[in-house]
Amino acid sequence: MRVRFTKMHGLGNDFVVIDAISQRIKLNADKVRRLADRRFGVGCDQVLIVEVPQNPDVDFRYRIFNADGSEVENCGNGARCFAKFVTDRKLTGKSSITVETANGIMVLNVQDNGEVSVDMGAPRIQPADLPFIAAEQAVTYPLPLTDTSLEVSAVSMGNPHAVTLVDDIDQAPVENWGPQVESHQQFPQRVNAGFMQVISRSEVKLRVYERGAGETLACGTGACAAVVAGRLRNLLDSEVRVHLPGGTLTIRWEGSAEDTDHSVIMTGPAANVFHGQVKV
Numbered sequence: 001m002r003v004r005f006t007k008m009h010g011l012g013n014d015f016v017v018i019d020a021i022s023q024r025i026k027l028n029a030d031k032v033r034r035l036a037d038r039r040f041g042v043g044c045d046q047v048l049i050v051e052v053p054q055n056p057d058v059d060f061r062y063r064i065f066n067a068d069g070s071e072v073e074n075c076g077n078g079a080r081c082f083a084k085f086v087t088d089r090k091l092t093g094k095s096s097i098t099v100e101t102a103n104g105i106m107v108l109n110v111q112d113n114g115e116v117s118v119d120m121g122a123p124r125i126q127p128a129d130l131p132f133i134a135a136e137q138a139v140t141y142p143l144p145l146t147d148t149s150l151e152v153s154a155v156s157m158g159n160p161h162a163v164t165l166v167d168d169i170d171q172a173p174v175e176n177w178g179p180q181v182e183s184h185q186q187f188p189q190r191v192n193a194g195f196m197q198v199i200s201r202s203e204v205k206l207r208v209y210e211r212g213a214g215e216t217l218a219c220g221t222g223a224c225a226a227v228v229a230g231r232l233r234n235l236l237d238s239e240v241r242v243h244l245p246g247g248t249l250t251i252r253w254e255g256s257a258e259d260t261d262h263s264v265i266m267t268g269p270a271a272n273v274f275h276g277q278v279k280v
């Protein structure tokens, strides 16, 4: 079956986006892996499928699949690209769009300058929310690796994140620590591994070894989780510029360790790369 798609990216975190409203598509993990393959397929970090919502009060549903074929709960850069996709293709005339994902309902605002601001909802920091196996909830947890032990913060943005502070992001052994954290036995559903260098109370550098995709040039939920982790440790103010290898996101969160029930607001760009058709 031939399917129309749009290749997009959010700060270099790249996606194959498919309109499953005006075309029929049946995907399975093998087909996702083939689509995402950078040699045998189109190539991307995640595949995003735009669908009719199940909830009549919501504008769209969108599903998120990692390059390894796993379906996941949330994707920050993907949400911004989804908003640009449905706007550009006139699937909606709204600039404030509601969308349901496996994690719940989000509101996305397409701004005049083309950037998209997303209410990512409130973070969850109970270990069971990730899930993360820990004796009790804490701001940081020791996480033994083969040749060292990290101190991680555990934050769910609907999807799980383990955030580690590093002194120098460029020297951090992400290719060694990332896979060990991602598949650590204390994370039964695996985890996205974030490595954050704090520059100031309003600026950080971040690299993310993503669950199911490896190190990406940017991770939206990872940037949200990193700011939450930084605020739980009282290192960051409520608005932070997060510098990722692919570019910068602005993250706002008014919450604290005492009161996490505040939405994280992520703002950043979304870009088209090309349109195409592919046999799936």
Ligand SMILES: N[C@H](CCC[C@H](N)C(=O)O)C(=O)O
Binding pocket: 013, 045, 046, 066, 072, 073, 074, 075, 076, 077, 078, 159, 160, 192, 210, 211, 212, 213, 216, 218, 219, 220, 221, 222
């Ligand atoms: N790898 C993530 C999903 C994609 C998240 C990322 N691309 C973002 O922008 O948030 C996970 O397995 O939870």
